[in-house]
Amino acid sequence: MIVNGKHYRTVWWQANKVKMIEQNMLPNRFKIVTYTKYKQVCNAIYTMVTRGAGAIGGTAGYGMALAAVNAPDKNFYKFMQKAKKDIEATRPTAQNLFYATNLVFEAIKDYKNDPKKAREVALEVAEDIAQEDSDSCERIGRHGSKLIKSGYNISTHCNAGWLAFVDWGSALSPIYWAKMKQKKKVFVYADETRPRLQGAKLTAWELFHNKIPHKIVCDNTTGALMQRGLIDMCIVGSDRIARNGDVANKIGTYTLATMAKAHGVPFYVAAPTSTIDITCKSGKDIPIEERDEKEVLEIDGIRIANHGSHAVNIAFDVTPAKLVAGIITEQGIIKPSWKKIQALNLQPVS
Amino acid sequence: MIVNGKHYRTVWWQANKVKMIEQNMLPNRFKIVTYTKYKQVCNAIYTMVTRGAGAIGGTAGYGMALAAVNAPDKNFYKFMQKAKKDIEATRPTAQNLFYATNLVFEAIKDYKNDPKKAREVALEVAEDIAQEDSDSCERIGRHGSKLIKSGYNISTHCNAGWLAFVDWGSALSPIYWAKMKQKKKVFVYADETRPRLQGAKLTAWELFHNKIPHKIVCDNTTGALMQRGLIDMCIVGSDRIARNGDVANKIGTYTLATMAKAHGVPFYVAAPTSTIDITCKSGKDIPIEERDEKEVLEIDGIRIANHGSHAVNIAFDVTPAKLVAGIITEQGIIKPSWKKIQALNLQPVS
Numbered sequence: 001m002i003v004n005g006k007h008y009r010t011v012w013w014q015a016n017k018v019k020m021i022e023q024n025m026l027p028n029r030f031k032i033v034t035y036t037k038y039k040q041v042c043n044a045i046y047t048m049v050t051r052g053a054g055a056i057g058g059t060a061g062y063g064m065a066l067a068a069v070n071a072p073d074k075n076f077y078k079f080m081q082k083a084k085k086d087i088e089a090t091r092p093t094a095q096n097l098f099y100a101t102n103l104v105f106e107a108i109k110d111y112k113n114d115p116k117k118a119r120e121v122a123l124e125v126a127e128d129i130a131q132e133d134s135d136s137c138e139r140i141g142r143h144g145s146k147l148i149k150s151g152y153n154i155s156t157h158c159n160a161g162w163l164a165f166v167d168w169g170s171a172l173s174p175i176y177w178a179k180m181k182q183k184k185k186v187f188v189y190a191d192e193t194r195p196r197l198q199g200a201k202l203t204a205w206e207l208f209h210n211k212i213p214h215k216i217v218c219d220n221t222t223g224a225l226m227q228r229g230l231i232d233m234c235i236v237g238s239d240r241i242a243r244n245g246d247v248a249n250k251i252g253t254y255t256l257a258t259m260a261k262a263h264g265v266p267f268y269v270a271a272p273t274s275t276i277d278i279t280c281k282s283g284k285d286i287p288i289e290e291r292d293e294k295e296v297l298e299i300d301g302i303r304i305a306n307h308g309s310h311a312v313n314i315a316f317d318v319t320p321a322k323l324v325a326g327i328i329t330e331q332g333i334i335k336p337s338w339k340k341i342q343a344l345n346l347q348p349v350s
Numbered sequence: 351m352i353v354n355g356k357h358y359r360t361v362w363w364q365a366n367k368v369k370m371i372e373q374n375m376l377p378n379r380f381k382i383v384t385y386t387k388y389k390q391v392c393n394a395i396y397t398m399v400t401r402g403a404g405a406i407g408g409t410a411g412y413g414m415a416l417a418a419v420n421a422p423d424k425n426f427y428k429f430m431q432k433a434k435k436d437i438e439a440t441r442p443t444a445q446n447l448f449y450a451t452n453l454v455f456e457a458i459k460d461y462k463n464d465p466k467k468a469r470e471v472a473l474e475v476a477e478d479i480a481q482e483d484s485d486s487c488e489r490i491g492r493h494g495s496k497l498i499k500s501g502y503n504i505s506t507h508c509n510a511g512w513l514a515f516v517d518w519g520s521a522l523s524p525i526y527w528a529k530m531k532q533k534k535k536v537f538v539y540a541d542e543t544r545p546r547l548q549g550a551k552l553t554a555w556e557l558f559h560n561k562i563p564h565k566i567v568c569d570n571t572t573g574a575l576m577q578r579g580l581i582d583m584c585i586v587g588s589d590r591i592a593r594n595g596d597v598a599n600k601i602g603t604y605t606l607a608t609m610a611k612a613h614g615v616p617f618y619v620a621a622p623t624s625t626i627d628i629t630c631k632s633g634k635d636i637p638i639e640e641r642d643e644k645e646v647l648e649i650d651g652i653r654i655a656n657h658g659s660h661a662v663n664i665a666f667d668v669t670p671a672k673l674v675a676g677i678i679t680e681q682g683i684i685k686p687s688w689k690k691i692q693a694l695n696l697q698p699v700s
Contacts, residue, residue, distance in 0.1 A: 028653075028657075219544065306554035310565050311565055314571060
């Protein structure tokens with residue numbers, strides 16, 4: 001996608017180095033960081049220089065390729081084993097991370113005694129992973145754009161844009177596609193998404209740089225916009241989708257979906273099929289992270305609430321399948337039902 | 351109500367001075383300010399040292415009494431006319447302000463040529479206005495407390511506590527009454543209430559000092575708490591109620607009410623009958639203030655959103671009567687219907 005008029009991915013390979021956007025500094029500063037050692041890449045994933053399922057997968061692949069570049073000819077294989085473990089330790093619950101490290105590692109196994117060839121193969125696979133993520137998101141955009149009529153006002157929650165993937169994004173991809181490829185008129189109402197404000201900080205930044213007309217709204221305001229007939233559809237991303245179509249996503253998604261239902265506004269979830277976890281029977285099986293109350297009580301380190309009071313900070317909620325009009329995947333738009341998901345014939349990710 | 355173990359009202363008279371809590375400094379600092387001139391009181395209302403319908407009414411009454419104290423014997427009546435106009439110019443849309451200034455002014459009219467007696471009468475009426483507000487809120491507490499069972503988890507939005515009135519408050523009064531007078535076990539989930547965070551700042555401060563167990567929640571989280579069965583009832587305040595029972599209140603109230611309906615959680619509005627504006631046929635007739643987008647884009651003067659993006663800042667929304675289980679007034683709990691409101695036989699406030 002576009003930043004200051006130029007095309008960028010969230011992470012890429014350049015002259016034996018890994019480059020990425022420093023997302024912790026957004027929206028206040030746009031900075032590209034460059035890493036020459038795989039341990040720097042580990043640290044970048046750990047400290048959330050890059051974040052989001054697809055972006056983490058892409059970064060992990062490039063991290064493995066960087067390890068291969070720096071691995072000594074002698075002990076090459078051992079070095080790579082260590083690198084794999086180090087990378088996997090950064091965000092142990094991110095499925096895409098393991099997918100990427102495994103894929104690169106399996107590919108170089110055949111070249112244990114040919115480090116030169118192994119380095120080439122590692123980079124090839126890493127580039128494939130990034131490209132696959134971008135392609136998959138682009139296809140989500142193409143499929144999802146069919147749902148968008150010119151003149152639509154679209155509500156989204158949190159950041160499921162290209163910053164969370166290698167390119168294009170999930171929830172925002174249909175919007176980008178509709179605007180850029182189909183020249184449709186679109187307007188986005190971006191929920192600010194308390195407590196971490198990813199909507200106000202990241203989604204608004206993305207939309208601004210890609211010239212998508214938009215406004216930021218407090219999470220409690222979108223319902224009133226629906227009441228006034230100002231929202232035509234909702235598109236959100238997802239952190240995990242259960243086998244029955246229940247959707248876990250950033251806290252507030254369930255309220256948005258319920259409000260959409262109450263107003264007859266179609267509510268869509270956009271996610272690559274890799275987000276579907278067929279080992280989860282329903283939303284009840286999806287673990288919900290509760291985070292530090294400080295995220296609610298402070299903003300950018302400044303206390304905004306009464307001293308002495310505590311806060312609830314549930315990071316995600318589960319939207320039941322019945323509130324979801326469809327899941328926009330790279331394979332097409334599917335109904336969120338056990339039957340339709342079964343038909344995708346997905347494999348569990350270890 | 352209680353602050354640091356001691357009873358306070360939001361505004362009171364002491365030795366020919368007006369004293370009030372400096373609400374702009376809450377929750378970080380608890381400061382009492384003292385005014386000796388009515389023009390200082392005007393400034394206090396204008397700069398929101400005190401805010402909220404009942405508190406503004408009480409303050410305006412005391413402001414008139416203070417003017418009477420300082421008015422010269424010669425030109426007493428003229429001085430008071432000027433004071434009335436000055437006080438009324440501070441928050442021209444606050445109904446209670448005009449109610450208070452008119453009441454004091456009418457009372458002193460009979461003593462145009464007896465400034466000494468007029469001063470006594472002005473203070474008497476001002477004390478009556480404050481006492482009436484406190485009594486009215488206390489009765490709201492007594493009536494509303496009947497709805498609260500011991501062990502209830504109650505959700506509230508914004509600040510409709512004693513800080514917005516002279517004492518007790520509206521939405522929080524039933525909670526105070528249930529806890530203090532009836533020793534019921536209550537727990538409050540206070541919506542932080544973006545953008546101005548009156549829940550996190552004022553409601554949490556009140557509850558903390560009055561030893562009501564509570565937690566602050568992001569506005570987008572209360573729906574998820576309802577989904578988990580953690581909310582037994584909602585009580586909110588109101589800025590204006592139409593003749594058919596539609597309720598205007600702080601933005602987010604409509605979403606909260608809709609979520610409550612979807613989960614079978616009873617949703618109550620607590621407000622003195624003076625909040626009912628019988629000149630408004632329905633919610634459509636209630637003007638909705640849109641405020642500066644900076645309130646959304648900045649917190650305490652710090653930019654929290656992408657530079658270049660704009661924001662929606664609708665300050666209030668309208669909850670249709672059908673979502674409201676009852677209106678808790680000083681006269682009892684009434685169904686929000688045209689018939690029940692008609693039966694109150696209210697007069698329009700000019």
